[in-house]
Amino acid sequence: MNEAGVEELKQAVGPDFVLTDSMDLLPYSCDAYTLAQEAPAAVVLPGNTAEVQDVVRVLRSHHVPFLARGAGTSLSGGATPLNGTVIIHLSRMNRIIDIDTENQVVVVEPGVVNADITRALAPLGFFYAPDPSSQQACTIGGNFAENSGGPHCLKYGVTVNHIVMAETVTSEGERVVLGNLAGEPDAIDWLGLAVGSEGTLVIATKLWLRITHKPSESQTVLALFDDVNEASQAVSAVVAAGIIPAALEMMDRLAIYAVEKGPYRVGYPENLAAVLLIEVDGESREVHTMATRVQVILQKHLVREVRLAATPEEKNLWWANRKTAFGAMGLISPQYYVQDGVIPRSRLPEALERINEIGRRRDVRIANVFHAGDGNLHPLLLYDEHDKEMVRRVVDAGSEILAVCVELGGSITGEHGVGIEKREDMRRQFTESELAAQRALKHAFDPIDILNPGKLLPTASTCHDENAVIGTYPGRESTGE
Amino acid sequence: MKVKADILAQEQELLAVFAEVRRDNQTLRVEGLGHRLQRPAGEPATRSYSLTGWNDIVAYHPADLVVTVEAGMSVKALNRILAEHGQWIPLTVADGQDDTVGGAVSAGLDGIWRGGYGSFRDRVLGLRVLTPGFGAIQVGAAVVKNVAGYNLSRLFFGSRGTLGIITQVTLKVSPLPQSRRYWAWEGSLSEMSAKANDLMGWATPWAGIAFIADPSQKGTRLWAAWHGVAETVDYLAATKEPGSPDLPLMTRPWKPGAVTLKGAVPRKTVQDVIGVWENGLLAVEWQSGGFLGTLSEEDAPRMENWIRERSGGVAVLSGLHEDLPVPPALMPIWKRLKDAYDPQAILG
Ligand SMILES: Cc1cc2nc3c(=O)[nH]c(=O)nc-3n(C[C@H](O)[C@H](O)[C@H](O)COP(=O)(O)OP(=O)(O)OC[C@H]3O[C@@H](n4cnc5c(N)ncnc54)[C@H](O)[C@@H]3O)c2cc1C
Numbered sequence: 082m083n084e085a086g087v088e089e090l091k092q093a094v095g096p097d098f099v100l101t102d103s104m105d106l107l108p109y110s111c112d113a114y115t116l117a118q119e120a121p122a123a124v125v126l127p128g129n130t131a132e133v134q135d136v137v138r139v140l141r142s143h144h145v146p147f148l149a150r151g152a153g154t155s156l157s158g159g160a161t162p163l164n165g166t167v168i169i170h171l172s173r174m175n176r177i178i179d180i181d182t183e184n185q186v187v188v189v190e191p192g193v194v195n196a197d198i199t200r201a202l203a204p205l206g207f208f209y210a211p212d213p214s215s216q217q218a219c220t221i222g223g224n225f226a227e228n229s230g231g232p233h234c235l236k237y238g239v240t241v242n243h244i245v246m247a248e249t250v251t252s253e254g255e256r257v258v259l260g261n262l263a264g265e266p267d268a269i270d271w272l273g274l275a276v277g278s279e280g281t282l283v284i285a286t287k288l289w290l291r292i293t294h295k296p297s298e299s300q301t302v303l304a305l306f307d308d309v310n311e312a313s314q315a316v317s318a319v320v321a322a323g324i325i326p327a328a329l330e331m332m333d334r335l336a337i338y339a340v341e342k343g344p345y346r347v348g349y350p351e352n353l354a355a356v357l358l359i360e361v362d363g364e365s366r367e368v369h370t371m372a373t374r375v376q377v378i379l380q381k382h383l384v385r386e387v388r389l390a391a392t393p394e395e396k397n398l399w400w401a402n403r404k405t406a407f408g409a410m411g412l413i414s415p416q417y418y419v420q421d422g423v424i425p426r427s428r429l430p431e432a433l434e435r436i437n438e439i440g441r442r443r444d445v446r447i448a449n450v451f452h453a454g455d456g457n458l459h460p461l462l463l464y465d466e467h468d469k470e471m472v473r474r475v476v477d478a479g480s481e482i483l484a485v486c487v488e489l490g491g492s493i494t495g496e497h498g499v500g501i502e503k504r505e506d507m508r509r510q511f512t513e514s515e516l517a518a519q520r521a522l523k524h525a526f527d528p529i530d531i532l533n534p535g536k537l538l539p540t541a542s543t544c545h546d547e548n549a550v551i552g553t554y555p556g557r558e559s560t561g562e
Numbered sequence: 563m564k565v566k567a568d569i570l571a572q573e574q575e576l577l578a579v580f581a582e583v584r585r586d587n588q589t590l591r592v593e594g595l596g597h598r599l600q601r602p603a604g605e606p607a608t609r610s611y612s613l614t615g616w617n618d619i620v621a622y623h624p625a626d627l628v629v630t631v632e633a634g635m636s637v638k639a640l641n642r643i644l645a646e647h648g649q650w651i652p653l654t655v656a657d658g659q660d661d662t663v664g665g666a667v668s669a670g671l672d673g674i675w676r677g678g679y680g681s682f683r684d685r686v687l688g689l690r691v692l693t694p695g696f697g698a699i700q701v702g703a704a705v706v707k708n709v710a711g712y713n714l715s716r717l718f719f720g721s722r723g724t725l726g727i728i729t730q731v732t733l734k735v736s737p738l739p740q741s742r743r744y745w746a747w748e749g750s751l752s753e754m755s756a757k758a759n760d761l762m763g764w765a766t767p768w769a770g771i772a773f774i775a776d777p778s779q780k781g782t783r784l785w786a787a788w789h790g791v792a793e794t795v796d797y798l799a800a801t802k803e804p805g806s807p808d809l810p811l812m813t814r815p816w817k818p819g820a821v822t823l824k825g826a827v828p829r830k831t832v833q834d835v836i837g838v839w840e841n842g843l844l845a846v847e848w849q850s851g852g853f854l855g856t857l858s859e860e861d862a863p864r865m866e867n868w869i870r871e872r873s874g875g876v877a878v879l880s881g882l883h884e885d886l887p888v889p890p891a892l893m894p895i896w897k898r899l900k901d902a903y904d905p906q907a908i909l910g
Contacts, residue, residue, distance in 0.1 A: 090868070242680065258661075262874070263873060264823050268888070273719075366797055423706075425623060425628065431908075491705045492705055510710050522712050524902070
């Protein structure tokens with residue numbers, strides 16, 4: 082980014098909101114996927130939509146690629162700048178603008194933190210359903226871009242099911258509103274295409290989110306197992322019995338060991354093989370009947386113990402214990418690498434067995450903490466970054482796990498996105514024609530590939546666009562492993 | 563997903579049709595059961611191809627609550643198969659018509675269970691599509707959660723076959739409710755609105771709460787359906803009103819109108835849309851704002867504007883032909899997409 086460009090950016094947002102000092106840029110060189118790192122050319126902090134438009138136009142006129150950043154908790158490198166990208170950090174755009182209970186919509190700026198929305202809605206008897214485990218930090222803009230999920234998405238659906246309208250800025254700096262208050266596209270669902278596009282199609286500058294009535298009742302069941310296979314089969318049995326819990330989460334032995342070292346100790350008995358955390362909510366009679374049926378099903382699967390949360394405090398503790406599981410890995414390993422793959426839930430026992438086998442064969446410790454109800458696995462691969470050989474084994478094991486997910490009829494990512502991390506893994510799931518069809522969408526929105534380039538799609542086998550600003554990205558080999 | 567050899571042969575046949583249509587300078591229109599067709603504008607010459615023969619189950623694993631079907635299978639036929647396993651696709655269109663699954667996706671249909679079960683669009687996990695530009699492509703996946711790449715299902719849902727021909731659909735299915743009960747009332751619009759609000763105090767969410775306005779009958783009719791466990795149904799019947807075990811007669815099949823519009827309005831506008839809808843049948847779901855209604859050719863464009871001005875979504879489902887509604891700001895993007903997916907513009 083040349084001097085003149087920086088000056089224009091300062092004019093657009095004010096001199097205090099353009100960072101170019103290398104010390105200021107350092108924290109922006111990666112997101113929560115730390116295997117690829119590169120400092121941005123600059124960081125710009127616009128305060129409103131018009132400023133975002135101005136910034137985009139300036140950068141475009143200088144042929145400088147750019148990306149939007151929320152809280153930087155992406156686990157796939159979506160917010161990591163590549164090849165001189167400028168970061169548009171939306172942290173100043175963090176207001177909850179309106180709560181419209183009649184239309185059941187809350188209007189927010191993209192920098193609002195996910196959990197703050199539910200906190201603001203709680204006194205009105207509503208909540209915002211998608212609840213990523215990172216919800217205390219991640220922003221709605223990031224959730225929009227990643228189509229984030231969370232434990233309660235089993236019943237309530239993921240982010241795309243909860244955004245009805247979005248004000249966006251295109252790669253050309255145009256302001257375009259996608260969707261409408263009714264959450265009903267006239268024909269093509271442009272908004273649905275933008276959600277989950279990992280910040281490569283548009284930048285969201287204002288979002289209208291659907292809010293949900295707080296259920297009148299909920300019950301939380303904790304099931305302790307001596308056998309991980311029995312726990313996996315119980316997961317399938319609950320859903321096959323026609324019960325869709327609000328959440329159905331699972332942790333295995335190593336994960337339980339880690340969370341019990343953390344600040345939210347449940348006090349699990351020794352030597353557990355697996356824990357299921359199951360929540361049912363809704364109308365009170367529905368909840369009681371379903372919770373009873375869940376317990377009957379669990380008893381058929383050699384459960385050691387079933388607990389029903391007796392107080393809201395107990396329920397909150399169980400959830401805090403589960404939601405801080407990723408972080409707890411830091412207590413048992415210097416580093417951990419979170420994988421994210423999906424399998425049909427009936428293949429869970431087989432998938433866990435194969436992941437175990439991969440861990441054994443490649444000599445990698447793997448903990449499993451995941452959204453069992455929708456088959457969304459999160460193997461956590463433990464490593465020490467100083468051991469380069471180990472890092473390589475961990476990356477290879479992660480990729481092999483994804484191959485298993487695809488082989489079992491699933492997907493290489495359920496909620497963390499492709500980003501930089503899984504670009505080449507996309508070839509496991511899609512044919513060249515299918516990738517070309519996806520590339521055509523990117524090209525339609527961003528013909529010169531200037532918005533968050535180098536993400537989501539593998540490098541084309543033939544060059545699609547001669548005007549493309551970016552060619553390569555730092556692959557796994559160049560991340561210093 | 564593995565594609566069976568006979569499906570590949572069928573696809574070859576359809577790809578050959580693409581070539582013929584291109585050669586003869588025609589356009590191609592794919593048809594399902596034909597209830598949702600728009601009257602073609604006339605030229606250029608249109609060739610029809612029926613997909614109703616493509617009606618097999620491709621994959622169904624009840625424990626996963628996921629099914630993949632060929633696009634020509636009707637929703638009712640699919641639901642008969644799913645019912646054997648205690649499951650269903652909650653898509654019942656207010657006019658009582660059956661549709662092919664591919665037709666429902668392509669036309670962007672929704673139905674009376676949207677309030678309780680979510681939109682039909684959200685059930686579409688993946689599609690197999692034949693495109694002139696890229697050949698046969700699989701989009702999405704056969705699992706309930708997936709963010710690998712762009713969500714191209716959203717490009718084809720509601721795009722009426724203008725970018726590709728949907729040949730298979732993968733859907734999230736729901737368990738059939740253990741118990742159901744229906745209630746129905748008639749009265750003035752304000753009385754029925756008060757009733758609908760009252761229902762939300764009984765319990766939530768309802769499987770559906772729908773207003774039916776029929777110009778041939780006085781007043782507005784309201785029906786509500788609860789799907790759930792027997793305990794709730796018994797409680798509501800005992801402490802509120804008895805209701806009935808069957809869908810009320812007021813959802814009898816509609817006579818087709820000149821134009822059928824479908825879409826949704828913001829919740830705040832539900833009562834208003836019933837008030838301004840003149841000379842046509844209208845069904846609106848209270849919890850979601852989803853609607854289906856018939857109008858004359860003169861009144862339809864006026865209602866479309868009225869709905870869009872209030873931030874609702876609307877499209878012509880059958881009747882007068884209209885170009886795919888694309889917001890002006892997105893027109894250049896749409897054109898680039900059309901050029902890539904259907905370079906010779908053989909799809910209508
Ligand atoms: C401990 C931990 C737990 C997690 N748990 C979950 C979980 O349960 N479920 C889940 O789905 N994810 C989870 N994540 C992943 C992550 O939190 C989500 O992907 C989240 O949505 C990222 O939000 P962010 O604000 O941090 O976005 P960032 O990391 O800053 O950005 C992510 C992507 O979004 C784009 N982006 C950001 N803002 C905008 C915008 N306004 N417009 C367009 N694009 C934008 C960026 O360009 C980038 O591509 C977890 C992460 C961590 C570290």
